[in-house]
Amino acid sequence: MKLTHRLSILFGILLLFTSAHSQLLYRISGNGLKQDSYLFGTIHTMPKEDFEMPKKVMDALKSCGTIALEIDLNMSLSEKIELAKMTMLPNGGTLKDYMPDSSYTKLKSYCMDSLSWKESKFEQYSHMKPFFFSSVVLQEKIGKQKSFEMEFDKLAKKYKMPLIGLETVMYQMETIDRISIKDQLPFMDDFSNMSEFDEMFSLYEKEDINGLYKMISEETDMLPEFNHWFLDVRNANWIPVIEKQISKEATFIAVGAGHLGGTNGVLELLKKQGYSVTGIND
Numbered sequence: 001m002k003l004t005h006r007l008s009i010l011f012g013i014l015l016l017f018t019s020a021h022s023q024l025l026y027r028i029s030g031n032g033l034k035q036d037s038y039l040f041g042t043i044h045t046m047p048k049e050d051f052e053m054p055k056k057v058m059d060a061l062k063s064c065g066t067i068a069l070e071i072d073l074n075m076s077l078s079e080k081i082e083l084a085k086m087t088m089l090p091n092g093g094t095l096k097d098y099m100p101d102s103s104y105t106k107l108k109s110y111c112m113d114s115l116s117w118k119e120s121k122f123e124q125y126s127h128m129k130p131f132f133f134s135s136v137v138l139q140e141k142i143g144k145q146k147s148f149e150m151e152f153d154k155l156a157k158k159y160k161m162p163l164i165g166l167e168t169v170m171y172q173m174e175t176i177d178r179i180s181i182k183d184q185l186p187f188m189d190d191f192s193n194m195s196e197f198d199e200m201f202s203l204y205e206k207e208d209i210n211g212l213y214k215m216i217s218e219e220t221d222m223l224p225e226f227n228h229w230f231l232d233v234r235n236a237n238w239i240p241v242i243e244k245q246i247s248k249e250a251t252f253i254a255v256g257a258g259h260l261g262g263t264n265g266v267l268e269l270l271k272k273q274g275y276s277v278t279g280i281n282d
């Protein structure tokens with residue numbers, strides 16, 4: 001499979017694994033904390049039939065007073081409108097304005113023939129930036145899906161727990177926008193093969209972070225600016241937010257698993273601040 005397609009899958013699900021650890025759930029303790037908090041690495045989308053909430057995750061969540069996700073999913077109408085605007089190409093442009101004619105024709109044929117899109121639907125989505133267009137296509141290929149983040153949002157409402165974001169959705173969108181439209185274009189090359197996603201999902205189910213790291217590490221070096229802004233900078237920004245929150249009360253924190261590992265990952269950054277961060281197997 002082409003490197004560009006591998007990257008489109010990675011960007012489409014916003015999932016970059018860079019960890020050498022073998023768990024997805026961690027206990028945060030020590031450094032003067034009066035209660036333990038928990039950190040869980042998620043995958044942001046998966047087939048609905050494959051979704052399962054691990055008991056150890058539920059136990060950790062129920063022991064906490066607040067849930068913290070990357071962003072607060074409960075947005076106002078004005079925020080949703082602004083968010084939708086930020087997914088669109090500038091000046092009313094379409095992908096046709098940025099892609100070679102042959103590539104655009106191939107993309108259109110794929111969406112209409114393989115995804116059964118009507119031409120009007122394709123024209124509507126063609127106004128989206130490549131990052132977001134590729135995400136829409138991947139979601140349609142997966143079909144019915146679930147995400148940990150949406151489930152945690154439902155659980156927060158069910159148990160009447162506050163839900164907070166480590167950052168704002170606008171900041172997250174601005175971070176994505178640091179990748180130029182030109183650099184996003186290779187993600188549109190080929191959507192026909194799902195084997196890369198299937199392999200990553202299989203490794204995630206096994207909590208095989210070593211296997212995921214081996215699979216992805218060669219590709220992540222191709223986009224150092226993405227790694228810097230989307231991973232390293234955001235990880236560092238989250239630490240003081242996390243520290244302030246867990247000093248107040250037990251908190252269940254869930255972020256994309258790609259933010260956990262590496263020397264600039266959330267696990268190591270918390271350890272550098274003096275916390276004990278231990279994996280939970282059962």
